[in-house]
Amino acid sequence: MKIYKKQGDTVQIICSPEESVEKGDYLHIEDRKLKKGLIVQVVDIQFANLPGILEDMLRDVMTEEYVPGRDYDPLNVSSQIDILKDTKLLVCKIRGAVENGRVRTEASWLPSRTTSRIVHYPIERLASTKGAKRPVTLGRTRTDSLTVDVKMLDGRLNIITGKKGVGKSHLSKLLILSLIKNGAPCLIIDINGEYVNLGLGKDDKPSPVVGKISVLKPGVNLRFSLAGVGLKTFLDTMIYALDLPRTSSKVFCRIWSELEKSGNLNLNSLNEMIRRFSCHESVREAIYSRFSTIMDLELFTDDPRLEFDFDLFVERMNGGHAYIINMKDEHSISRRLIVELFISKLTEQLSDMRLRAVFLFAEEAHFYLRETYWDDIVTRMRHLGIFTTFITNQPDTVQESVYRQADNIFMFNFTNEHDLEAVSRVAKIDGESLRLIVKDLPAHRCLVVGDIVRDFPVVINVDPLEVQTMGQTRHFFQD
Numbered sequence: 001m002k003i004y005k006k007q008g009d010t011v012q013i014i015c016s017p018e019e020s021v022e023k024g025d026y027l028h029i030e031d032r033k034l035k036k037g038l039i040v041q042v043v044d045i046q047f048a049n050l051p052g053i054l055e056d057m058l059r060d061v062m063t064e065e066y067v068p069g070r071d072y073d074p075l076n077v078s079s080q081i082d083i084l085k086d087t088k089l090l091v092c093k094i095r096g097a098v099e100n101g102r103v104r105t106e107a108s109w110l111p112s113r114t115t116s117r118i119v120h121y122p123i124e125r126l127a128s129t130k131g132a133k134r135p136v137t138l139g140r141t142r143t144d145s146l147t148v149d150v151k152m153l154d155g156r157l158n159i160i161t162g163k164k165g166v167g168k169s170h171l172s173k174l175l176i177l178s179l180i181k182n183g184a185p186c187l188i189i190d191i192n193g194e195y196v197n198l199g200l201g202k203d204d205k206p207s208p209v210v211g212k213i214s215v216l217k218p219g220v221n222l223r224f225s226l227a228g229v230g231l232k233t234f235l236d237t238m239i240y241a242l243d244l245p246r247t248s249s250k251v252f253c254r255i256w257s258e259l260e261k262s263g264n265l266n267l268n269s270l271n272e273m274i275r276r277f278s279c280h281e282s283v284r285e286a287i288y289s290r291f292s293t294i295m296d297l298e299l300f301t302d303d304p305r306l307e308f309d310f311d312l313f314v315e316r317m318n319g320g321h322a323y324i325i326n327m328k329d330e331h332s333i334s335r336r337l338i339v340e341l342f343i344s345k346l347t348e349q350l351s352d353m354r355l356r357a358v359f360l361f362a363e364e365a366h367f368y369l370r371e372t373y374w375d376d377i378v379t380r381m382r383h384l385g386i387f388t389t390f391i392t393n394q395p396d397t398v399q400e401s402v403y404r405q406a407d408n409i410f411m412f413n414f415t416n417e418h419d420l421e422a423v424s425r426v427a428k429i430d431g432e433s434l435r436l437i438v439k440d441l442p443a444h445r446c447l448v449v450g451d452i453v454r455d456f457p458v459v460i461n462v463d464p465l466e467v468q469t470m471g472q473t474r475h476f477f478q479d
């Protein structure tokens, strides 16, 4: 391999056809005179366009058609020309430099074109965390495995994105399992009901973490009391999920306060009170229709024994536990209400210092997260201790601020220009590298960028899991 060109942070390298190179590989351009080297990453592999090659290939095509049989090649140059035709041009981005055996992220000098030696550089030395206290192996490159520290998800905002069926939920399960193993509190909003068997091995036997996982099914083991939910959350749901007009919301506040004062806050009396409260008919109608919609979801109960125990939730979470909310087949209002409720409860418990932190995993959050929460999650809630991982196959549904502020990004394949445009807003990697690498990723292969790989973008094959991942799409034709 030889350096051909350097322009800005892009280096082009001429590479022989025999050399095995893949997109995402790291190369070390070692200048033996200066005793230092550049670390570059291959982002695209092209053919080297040498002068005269086109002419030669055109001649090949023409003679193939008109002169059958073997070419007469007395000087035996055709094999050399064939090699030249297949010579590769590697488009690489400078990611750092090595000086005195130490890797730095800045490099402002040029290695020699003639005396430099170019060799593969092991990813393990760049991105893996040596001596990690909480190691997790995310996957493998062609030659190394990538082991990182789960701590790098702590206090961070993460995104897992890619088109349908490429392995996003699989990776998110891998991260959740390693968080649980390390005693971290996780809350998973599972809209497809595919995380519910995370505690079971492939052989249906319980895995060692089974005791640390609880699955919540709304209406079954997840029901709330009016007092437990509180006026603010109840009202927010009526306003944001059910469009209750402002004037009506004031009246609803009065109704609720009166019941609270008289110590009679339960479903029946609230129902009665709305029906006979003295206010304009249209206001009553507005409140009552929303109230009925919420009641139809069967998420509320007056029986304290059936009510979800938030104190136990906090206690378990602090000791390291994962709660999976199975939202499969749930009505969109029920999803919104539950998320609204949990986020408001979490912020309350985190501000009171009762809860230490929460790793929140949100699949396709645009289905249930209201507009005003996005910025909140990026800023205020992160400071309180809610560390979110967004998982989506529709990258344009995630707000731009999330991409800009994300600390770790796990990107699977995207081919659609519109999707690539949305994801190229991430600040941790240049848009050109991202587009070139992500476009060609096969399923289960992902580009990892951010703190977790010490800001060296790495392409890995995500490791398989020993638990039931349940991500398969159902099919009618079985062959």
Ligand SMILES: Nc1ncnc2c1ncn2[C@@H]1O[C@H](COP(=O)(O)OP(=O)(O)OP(=O)(O)O)[C@@H](O)[C@H]1O
Pocket: 162, 163, 164, 165, 166, 167, 168, 169, 170, 171, 393, 444, 461, 462, 463, 464, 465, 469, 470, 471, 472, 473
């Ligand atoms: N690294 C992997 N090794 C082995 N199997 C995998 C891997 N990644 C994903 N799979 C399998 O591929 C299938 C699809 O994966 P997954 O459900 O994670 O995709 P997805 O990107 O979340 O899809 P969707 O966009 O539909 O949610 C699943 O059956 C899963 O078990």
Ligand SMILES: [Mg+2]
Pocket: 168, 169, 170, 471
């Ligand atoms: Mg999925």
